[in-house]
Amino acid sequence: MTKKIARRFLVSLFSLLVISVLSFALMQLAPGGPMAMYAENPKITYADRMRIAQQLGLDKPAHVRYVIWLKNTVRGDLGLSYATGRPVAREITDRLPATLKLMAASFLISISIAIPIGIYSATHRYSLFDNVVTFFSFLGISMPAFWFGLLMLYVFSIWLGVLPGGGQSTPWFDPLAFKPMVRPFAVLWEHLKYMIMPAVVLGLMNTAKWSRYMRSSMLEVISQNYIRTARAKGVPERRVIYRHALRNAMTPIVTIMGLDLPSFFAGAVVTETIFAWPGIGRLFITSVGNRDYQVLMGIVIITAVLVLLGNFLADILYTVLDPRVKYES
């Protein structure tokens, strides 16, 4: 087992190296560069730009810059952002909490909607509810997040005016301005009101998808012989569904959720831009615009590590959870 884990770990490391080479190369292939932001300013002469490029180390050829980057990264130093001059690690850690908060919230929303809906649809197949849910699931899967986001903004911020049109917090929010009785609710609402729309939008796609998976997984399990046996023994239907069927139906869903983790990062790029959410996604978009290679590489690597780690742990845990799955020796 230890040997398998070690081998799996080495493969992950190799993937990481390949990812970093590919990402770095792709960024170099993209036209423009970090110096483009100075080109539109008539006061900054060509000589000025040459001087700045040299000070940023951009005058060296790409492969040399990659080796420098790799050496520093292995030592745990992701370098400095070209745009802000701050350490890339700080730029990322400053924004990571916001993104994790958003991801966690949308994950929770997705699970708490998708699972019950999936179960109910499966146990009431072809009922009116099932058909309505099927309709909305496909709508949810096909609707682009940016469009749904703008729609939400229009309805809840502009039209109804109940939710703020973006951001993460109210700059002048002061809990002490509220009576002690309502203070906890005020604080809670202050946090929730900014999170509701982006979390729903970010979770939309997965909610729709997961409810479909849950439904079919459940249907498959229900038709198994042991369920029939349980029913024949006279086990109450509730117990059959939640005790015998659900646990087995959940196993593939949990795997899918693990594999969908990267989609939260990808979705965050769009959602955070629409709702002015100060997370990694927005940092990514800004850095693409600035061709801030340092920050982009930092985000790519950290995301890749998280995803690979997720898959790695999922694989290991899978063998622990399901005795039928074994690494062949």
Added chain:
Amino acid sequence: MVILLALVLVAALNVSCGKKPATQPVEQPKPQRPLVWGGPDIETLNPILSESSYETDIMNAIFSTLIKVNEKLEYVPDLLEELPKVSDDGLTYTFRLRKGVKFHDGVELTTKDVKYTYDIHMDPNVTVPSRTLWEKIDSWNIVDDYNFSFTLKEYVAEYLEGWAYSSAIIVPKHIVEAEYKASGNTLTKGGEFSRRPIGSGPYKIVEWKPTEYIMLERFDDYFKGKPQIEKIVFKFIPTDDVKLAQFSAGEIDIMEVPAPQYKEILSKKQGGMPIEVVNYPAFIYVHADFNLRNPIFQDKEVRQALAYAWPQDQFIETVLDGVGQPATGFLPTISWAYNPNVKRYNYDLKKAEELLESAGWKLGPDGVRTKNGLRLEFTMNASAGNRVREAWQQIAQQEWAKIGVKAHIQNYEPATLFGDILDGLKFDMIIFGWVSGFDPSPRTLWHSSQIPDPTNPETSGQNYPGFVNARVDELIELAEKEMDREKRKQYFFEIQEILAEEVPSIYIYFFAKVYAYPSALKNFKPNPTQANNTWNIWEWELQ
């Protein structure tokens, strides 16, 4: 899996207060609400390293300059007792600082801070975006804590202008020097002075939440008196749609309105509060540059024909909602050197066709004109997503097709457009904007010494079309040496006439900046120069 569990836990902690919130949003008490400005994100507040105009808006509140340019384009003293005295030869400028000007930490601002500001900008270790202003100075004479003068290497017309902008903000020596030494004799945008700067301006920084907002609080000891508005927040908003949503919802009070949304804003009331929409002329103009190295653009008649063959007035009326001025050259009508009598290209398809015919461009069987085997077909480039410029391209494309010219549209995001297409001179025609200065000299744009060559790093300048005209070179040089404004005006008039005749670029329109703000805000006077919108922020009042 573990990550998933961790995420769920984090979420659970976040919502650990358990119960669902009260269904009604809890109303916040109104009076404490600061004035909120919505704009794009920024990178630094260190004036030595900054090069973006949005940073200028915030730095104007935190720092002071020696002089300012007011909304009528006049110089007014800021840190000075009076405007500087200039010697007869125009080389020596003598200044007298106000006494008792305090930085936010209580230290007095004196001549040593002014001199240090110069020194740090000239320091080779510091990534200063532009040294144009500072390089002109030959020698300094510091008399005492309040009196100083400097002498220029040679006469520079309108030299004072640069001293009114954020690039000439006076920085506190005691703070910046300490950071410079601590970070190994340099300054970076990541330094403390970039993030929590100390200045002598009307507002001091309270909080900077990255990608969220910056909160400023008034500085009670400001040398022009305590400002009336207590707190001002600059909120960072990534897209125009969100900006509009937040404005409509009353979450931001002031914003620059993108031209196509002008009428939409006019029809809106912000959270029930009455708003004003103002429209200021600006020095920014949008133009379509010809690449004169392309053989099809060699004939002046082709360039003139294209200039005739698009409806300028209709474009401004429909695409810009009437916000903006027709451009006849590189100067706006508010400039003292603006020449109102240059050749104008009013929409005239017939004239355009005649010009092309006379130059020998004959209609081919597929409706595209040719001459000596060359087809009148080319590509226009602009920033993708800029709705106004895209609309212009489409109009021009359709109109030019009517006179036998085939134009393709290929747009790129800004980093590619400016970093690759423009810099590499890979365009036939490129559409973008320039900010023209307070001083009208178009040296970097139209002098033949300013033609960049991507293969030769020794070259510099922004004469991207590659325009060469001996008379224009001569006039630019004459105007730069002349001290008499009337004579300079004559030189600039002639330059504008030549450019209008030669059409090295089609002038599309002059920007008007449109702002929406609450009616209760008084003394909000955006400035057409690089002094920007907040140049007089200490005078702002909320009634």
